[in-house]
Amino acid sequence: MSKSKFKNPVVKWIDHRLPVFSFMDHELNHYPTPKNLNYFWNFGSLAGFALVTMIVTGIVLSMNYTAHVDYAFDSVERIMRDVNHGWLIRYIHMNGASFFFIVVYIHIFRGLYYGSYKAPRELLWILGVLILLLMMATAFMGYVLPWGQMSFWGATVITNLFSAIPLVGESIVTWLWGGFSVDNSTLNRFFSLHFVLPFVIVGVVILHLIALHRFGSNNPIGIDVKGTQDTIPFSPYYTIKDLFGLSVFLSFFAAAVFFFPNFMGHPDNYIEANPMVTPAHIVPEWYFLPFYAILRAIPDKLGGVLFMFGAIAVLFILPWLDRSSVRSSQFRPIYKIFFWILLFDCILLGYLGAMPAEGIYVILSRIATAYYFFHFLILFPLLPYIEKTKPLPISISEPILGGAATASAFATREKK
Amino acid sequence: MIKYSSKFFSNNILKLFLSLVIICISSVSFGAGEKINYPQLNWSFSGILGTFDRASQQRGLQVYKEVCSGCHGMRLLAYRNLKAIGYNEEEIKAFASEHSVNTINDDGEVVERPARPSDKFVSPYPNDKAARAANGGAYPPDLSLIVKARPDGANYLHALLTGYIDPPSDQKVPDGMYYNKYYSGNLIGMPQPLYDDGIEYADGTKATPDQMAKDVTSFLAWDSEPEMEDRKRLGISVMLFLLLLTALTYFSMKQIWAPIKKQ
Numbered sequence: 001m002s003k004s005k006f007k008n009p010v011v012k013w014i015d016h017r018l019p020v021f022s023f024m025d026h027e028l029n030h031y032p033t034p035k036n037l038n039y040f041w042n043f044g045s046l047a048g049f050a051l052v053t054m055i056v057t058g059i060v061l062s063m064n065y066t067a068h069v070d071y072a073f074d075s076v077e078r079i080m081r082d083v084n085h086g087w088l089i090r091y092i093h094m095n096g097a098s099f100f101f102i103v104v105y106i107h108i109f110r111g112l113y114y115g116s117y118k119a120p121r122e123l124l125w126i127l128g129v130l131i132l133l134l135m136m137a138t139a140f141m142g143y144v145l146p147w148g149q150m151s152f153w154g155a156t157v158i159t160n161l162f163s164a165i166p167l168v169g170e171s172i173v174t175w176l177w178g179g180f181s182v183d184n185s186t187l188n189r190f191f192s193l194h195f196v197l198p199f200v201i202v203g204v205v206i207l208h209l210i211a212l213h214r215f216g217s218n219n220p221i222g223i224d225v226k227g228t229q230d231t232i233p234f235s236p237y238y239t240i241k242d243l244f245g246l247s248v249f250l251s252f253f254a255a256a257v258f259f260f261p262n263f264m265g266h267p268d269n270y271i272e273a274n275p276m277v278t279p280a281h282i283v284p285e286w287y288f289l290p291f292y293a294i295l296r297a298i299p300d301k302l303g304g305v306l307f308m309f310g311a312i313a314v315l316f317i318l319p320w321l322d323r324s325s326v327r328s329s330q331f332r333p334i335y336k337i338f339f340w341i342l343l344f345d346c347i348l349l350g351y352l353g354a355m356p357a358e359g360i361y362v363i364l365s366r367i368a369t370a371y372y373f374f375h376f377l378i379l380f381p382l383l384p385y386i387e388k389t390k391p392l393p394i395s396i397s398e399p400i401l402g403g404a405a406t407a408s409a410f411a412t413r414e415k416k
Numbered sequence: 417m418i419k420y421s422s423k424f425f426s427n428n429i430l431k432l433f434l435s436l437v438i439i440c441i442s443s444v445s446f447g448a449g450e451k452i453n454y455p456q457l458n459w460s461f462s463g464i465l466g467t468f469d470r471a472s473q474q475r476g477l478q479v480y481k482e483v484c485s486g487c488h489g490m491r492l493l494a495y496r497n498l499k500a501i502g503y504n505e506e507e508i509k510a511f512a513s514e515h516s517v518n519t520i521n522d523d524g525e526v527v528e529r530p531a532r533p534s535d536k537f538v539s540p541y542p543n544d545k546a547a548r549a550a551n552g553g554a555y556p557p558d559l560s561l562i563v564k565a566r567p568d569g570a571n572y573l574h575a576l577l578t579g580y581i582d583p584p585s586d587q588k589v590p591d592g593m594y595y596n597k598y599y600s601g602n603l604i605g606m607p608q609p610l611y612d613d614g615i616e617y618a619d620g621t622k623a624t625p626d627q628m629a630k631d632v633t634s635f636l637a638w639d640s641e642p643e644m645e646d647r648k649r650l651g652i653s654v655m656l657f658l659l660l661l662t663a664l665t666y667f668s669m670k671q672i673w674a675p676i677k678k679q
Contacts, residue, residue: 247662258651270565
């Protein structure tokens with residue numbers, strides 16, 4: 001430490017006493033990263049960007065928002081109409097929630113495909129699932145704040161789920177509401193929690209990053225880094241790659257914000273909340289639809305709630321459900337097929353969640369729900385006993401395979 | 417070495433995720449019950465470059481004022497906002513002063529004063545209950561956000577306003593209800609509002625129900641999204657900037673990564 005790597009005397013002076021610059025240099029600059037990461041590894045930093053965007057726009061919005069049943073709807077409209085560029089801030093925040101979930105869902109499926117949750121990254125994964133759970137709570141409460149019809153009725157439906165808990169259910173719901181229906185006290189506490197939870201998310205994200213930097217990123221072939229020949233410093237290689245990814249992401253995001261700002265919302269939320277009028281179909285935001293489909297697929301109320309939360313719970317224990325030691329799907333021919341089936345299953349559940357709970361949709365929801373749990377609870381533990389995995393490369397930079405080799409590896413060798 | 421993830425996979429997964437997003441998103445709008453097909457009109461304000469037609473908006477304001485405002489409020493719009501559709505301050509002042517609002521004078525009495533440009537549009541009824549009582553129990557919704565608050569709002573409004581036809585013989589229409597082919601359930605509490613030459617347009621345009629429906633929809637679309645023109649204009653600049661930024665970061669990335677790729 002005596003020989004500082006910093007030239008600037010002020011930086012040197014501070015760093016000697018408080019090594020923040022060394023820390024940043026180590027974690028953001030030299031941080032050794034596998035050199036074979038593909039674009040799916042962009043989504044972690046994109047999620048971080050989305051979180052910061054949501055917090056910044058959210059703080060500005062809160063300066064103009066009134067958490068009261070009589071004023072909430074109008075205060076949001078005042079932001080849209082009278083606050084300078086208020087429409088921009090609000091549409092960024094509103095669409096930002098959707099894009100945050102898009103990014104995080106891709107990030108999660110990346111983890112599933114490449115086995116990023118496997119030892120030694122179990123806690124990294126669990127912290128990630130915890131972030132997802134916090135995001136869902138935050139997004140749900142945020143959707144209530146504009147106090148439109150879907151805000152109100154969505155809040156009513158979801159909080160009522162807790163009444164399924166035996167014996168104390170009703171009391172818990174009353175406690176959550178702070179009254180006997182979704183009302184002013186509910187709106188106030190949701191605003192308070194919606195404001196504070198993002199900072200809790202930031203805390204968990206920091207833990208997520210500490211856990212990540214302990215062993216570094218997983219990579220598309222899923223084998224451990226064997227030495228410095230397998231890695232490159234994070235900067236400039238991945239900083240520029242993340243910046244490029246960010247530019248592409250922002251292009252999509254801006255297109256939504258400026259040209260289709262209400263595409264992912266529900267028109268009913270532009271009608272002020274009215275406890276006397278129930279909308280024909282109460283639909284949650286799109287990112288909750290798969291879980292909503294699971295909830296409705298189970299004929300029993302308590303059962304539906306348990307399965308819905310169970311759908312997240314299985315993610316927490318996934319590192320121990322999957323008994324295969326091979327991380328990447330590239331070397332798991334059968335799992336790879338089931339991965340795509342799971343993805344399709346989740347899309348199907350999302351579609352079914354938006355459909356009325358009747359006829360064929362109910363049957364399909366049950367099949368899709370059954371598959372979801374089959375995939376996690378039966379397939380993950382048992383598949384490794386049946387599946388013959390492909391031979392793994394020796395290292396990231398020396399992908400010479402013992403025995404059978406993949407076509408792409410041959411091609412690379414041929415070029416040499 | 418970097419080529420380890422095959423191109424095939426990336427393309428496939430991208431397509432799948434795109435379809436995921438599209439399916440999820442489009443399904444949300446299906447949630448709104450049975451689908452009635454409204455005639456799809458070519459609105460000047462649709463599309464990413466669309467803007468409002470000022471003349472049509474002004475005629476729409478006239479339709480609102482002479483027809484709709486008898487029952488429907490517009491409480492989020494202020495008279496001063498009319499500047500955006502081409503009225504000057506004098507005209508706005510005159511328009512506002514046709515209405516009166518309650519205020520409290522220095523003696524603490526509730527008195528009426530003429531509305532000012534800074535006031536919001538005065539609603540026809542003092543409260544929801546009065547509105548219901550005057551309309552046989554049906555509440556005429558406030559129109560401030562109506563185009564955003566209905567799926568396919570502009571086409572829906574135009575269809576609804578022109579959708580009054582004679583009911584089929586097997587359909588009984590109760591008193592105080594009217595038959596509309598585009599209304600969900602077909603029975604609507606609002607009587608047919610637009611008739612041929614129901615109003616006389618200040619600019620001499622022939623006031624057919626279709627024309628009036630188009631004009632008032634154009635006005636209401638603006639009143640639901642007054643920021644729309646600014647939003648799209650800013651959006652174009654932002655997109656151009658982002659395309660440039662994407663190109664710059666892409667080529668920078670290629671250059672920075674070149675030695676690694678060559679290994």
